[in-house]
Amino acid sequence: MLKKQEIRYVLDTMAEMFPEAECELTHKNAFELTIAVVLSAQATDALVNKVTPGLFEKYKKPEDYINVPLEELEQDIRRIGLFRSKAKNIQKLCRSLIDNHNGIVPQERDELVKLAGVGRKTANVVTSVAFGEPAIAVDTHVERVSKRLGFCRWKDSVLEVEKTLMKKIPENEWSDTHHRMIFFGRYHCKSQRPNCPECPLLELCREGKKRMRKTASA
DNA sequence: CTCCCGATAT
DNA sequence: ATATCAGGAG
Structure with a gap:
């Protein structure tokens, strides 16, 4: 030791x-960062960054992700891998943001980890990168x-x-x-x-x- | 613990 | 061909 x-x-x-050294996932706000980190599970940042520009152009708000069929979102993120579970989680996550958080990504780790597809590591990235809280993901x-x-x-x-x-x-x-x-x-x-x-x-x-x-x- | 899964490096 | 990639849910 x-x-x-x-x-x-x-x-x-x-x-x-x-x-x-800084976060290499391209994003313009806390919501985009959250989506990007969920997508990045078992995938390289480089690959996620190839998909997210087009994705974020099409889906700007939580409503946009739930207003398309699950199969359409699956195809839009297919190249990243684990696409079925990630698409499902993203739609659940967006519903939860709308129903429980006024459409805004919460800053508290305890609330973040309740979101579908968001575990401790993802929550730490969001609190640290988007909200400036000290954390080690x-x-x-x-x-x-x-x-x-x-x-x-x-x-x-x-x-x-x-x-x-x-x-x-x-x-x-x-x-x-x-x-x-x-x-x-x-x-x-x-x-x-x-x-x-x-x-x-x-x-x-x-x-x-x-x-x-x-x-x-x- | 297993499963999810395509892209890339080795 | 195989290992690995900003993991998380069941």
């Missing part, structure tokens, strides 16, 4: 590597980076990972480091071919050193 001093070094190094990248680097234990659940990160990182740095960890995981500490040879954190990364030994002897 990383020591306090090492965590400071990791955070500073990531800040140097990705100084302008643990997605596949944050989880992988945290475990490889030793912020937490390999067996920890995503909720445990989030709790540990919140405890070990100052609250005013949550949102920035959250995005930097995503960039670090997406572009450097990748799942399939992590760039350990050029990693400035290799010396304190147990997983990285293990991988280097493996490739050296192969």
Whole structure:
């Protein structure tokens, strides 16, 4: 596990590597962001960003999503994958916004997670990115980076990972480091071919050193 | 836990 | 061919 001093070094190094890390899902408001994050489950941001421009041109308000047949919405998001469940969730989500929230995306995490298709991770993204609340959304990248680097234990659940990160990182740095960890995981500490040879954190990364030994002897 | 699912990288 | 992608519902 990383020591306090090492965590400071990791955070500073990531800040140097990705100084302008931010949400890469294109959106113009909280509603579009919510839809985009729901769509992004098990899909790349790049793919979602190919679909959402046309989608947001056609569907501007919650009413627009429920005023078309489910099959039509399914076809409009088909390329992203998991399209049947996502289309259904989006229509339920929009009905709930209209019925319970005056057509507006609520700011409270407790209310956000009640929406169809919105779990803890999506709620954290929305509160953080759209409403400026400190939060650490643990997605596949944050989880992988945290475990490889030793912020937490390999067996920890995503909720445990989030709790540990919140405890070990100052609250005013949550949102920035959250995005930097995503960039670090997406572009450097990748799942399939992590760039350990050029990693400035290799010396304190147990997983990285293990991988280097493996490739050296192969 | 399984299922949902197409696009892309390896 | 297979693994992975800003996960969540049942």
